[in-house]
Amino acid sequence: METIKGRSPRTVQGYYTDLCTFFRFMKLHRHLSAPGLEFSKISIDDIDISFIKTITLSDVYEFLHYVSSDRQNQAKTRARKVSCIRVFFKYLTVNLKLLPENPVENLEIPSIKKSLPKYLTLEHCYELLNAIDGKEKARDYCMITLFLNCGMRLSELVGINLPDIRDNTLLLRGKGNKERIVYLNEACQTAIQEYIKERNQHLASVKPTDKQALFLSSRGTRLCPRQVERIVEKYLKLSGLSGMGYSPHKLRHTAATMMYQHGHVDVRVLQEILGHTNLGTTQIYTHVSNEQIKEATDQNPLAKVKSKK
Structure with a gap:
C-alpha cells in the first residue's frame, strides 16, 4: 500500500x-x-x-x-x-494467487449519508482571528490564516517546509503524497512573512532534523497534528466558539465555503484548490449554497401566505 x-x-x-x-x-x-x-x-x-x-x-x-x-x-x-x-x-x-477465488468480490460498501459540511460564518472567522494573542501570536495567526484562506488539510499544514514557499505560491503534499500548488493571497503572504521574522530569531533552539519545518513548537520541533488541534481549540474557546463542533478540518470547510459563496469560484477550480480526487467530493459545497438559497426563500414574509377559501 x-x-x-x-x-x-x-x-x-x-x-x-x-x-x-x-x-x-x-x-x-x-x-x-x-x-x-x-x-x-x-x-x-x-x-x-x-x-x-x-x-x-x-x-x-x-x-x-x-x-x-x-x-x-x-x-x-x-x-x-x-x-x-x-x-x-x-x-x-x-x-499473490493464494486464493482460488475472491470470497468478498460482491461485498457492497455501506451507503454513507451525505451531510452538509459544518463551517464558520464570516463573522466567526473575524472573531477567531481577533482572538489570537500571546507569545506565539505570529505563528498561530499564520496557521489559522492559511487554514481559512487555502483550505488545506491538517496533515498538509504541519508538513510544510520552508522551501515549499515560493513567492506567492505554496507546495502542499496531500493524501497519497500527491503534490499540488496553492496560491497565497495577500493575507497569507503577510502572515508568513511576519511569522518567519519571529521564527528566525529562535533558530539556535531548532532541532537539526526540523530545520526545514515551517511551523515549530516552543521546543524547536515540528508541530504535530495534535498540537495544532489544541492551538485551534484554544482560540475557538477564547472567541466563544468552543462546543460548536469546530476543528481544523472545519476551517478547511470554511475556506472552501467562503471561496464558493463569496468568491464565486467554479467548482472544478475549487476541486483543484482542495486537492479532491473526485469532483463529487467538492460538489457538497454547492449543496451548502443551495441550502442557503432555500433558507433565504423561506424567510420571505409571504412564504406562508395562503389563498383564503
Whole structure:
C-alpha cells in the first residue's frame, strides 16, 4: 500500500488496525479465543492462509453487524473497513494467487449519508482571528490564516517546509503524497512573512532534523497534528466558539465555503484548490449554497401566505 500505491503511513496504519479487528472478530466468532478474554487481547498470530481460505462472505457480513451493533461504528467507518477487506482479499487472489477465488468480490460498501459540511460564518472567522494573542501570536495567526484562506488539510499544514514557499505560491503534499500548488493571497503572504521574522530569531533552539519545518513548537520541533488541534481549540474557546463542533478540518470547510459563496469560484477550480480526487467530493459545497438559497426563500414574509377559501 505504501510502497507501490503511495498511500500515506496513516492510511496504512488504518488498514492494519481494521484487519486486526476483523481477524480478532473471526477468532471470537468461531469460538477460537478464551472465554471472557478482552477483545484487544485476542491473539491473531496463528492466522494463516489456511484459515483465510475458510472465510466466507457471510462471515464478513457478520463482522459488519458486529462493528455496527457492538462497537457503534457509523456507516463511514464501516465503509472504510469494507474497503480494507476488499483490497486485502483482492491482493491475495489477484496479486499473490493464494486464493482460488475472491470470497468478498460482491461485498457492497455501506451507503454513507451525505451531510452538509459544518463551517464558520464570516463573522466567526473575524472573531477567531481577533482572538489570537500571546507569545506565539505570529505563528498561530499564520496557521489559522492559511487554514481559512487555502483550505488545506491538517496533515498538509504541519508538513510544510520552508522551501515549499515560493513567492506567492505554496507546495502542499496531500493524501497519497500527491503534490499540488496553492496560491497565497495577500493575507497569507503577510502572515508568513511576519511569522518567519519571529521564527528566525529562535533558530539556535531548532532541532537539526526540523530545520526545514515551517511551523515549530516552543521546543524547536515540528508541530504535530495534535498540537495544532489544541492551538485551534484554544482560540475557538477564547472567541466563544468552543462546543460548536469546530476543528481544523472545519476551517478547511470554511475556506472552501467562503471561496464558493463569496468568491464565486467554479467548482472544478475549487476541486483543484482542495486537492479532491473526485469532483463529487467538492460538489457538497454547492449543496451548502443551495441550502442557503432555500433558507433565504423561506424567510420571505409571504412564504406562508395562503389563498383564503
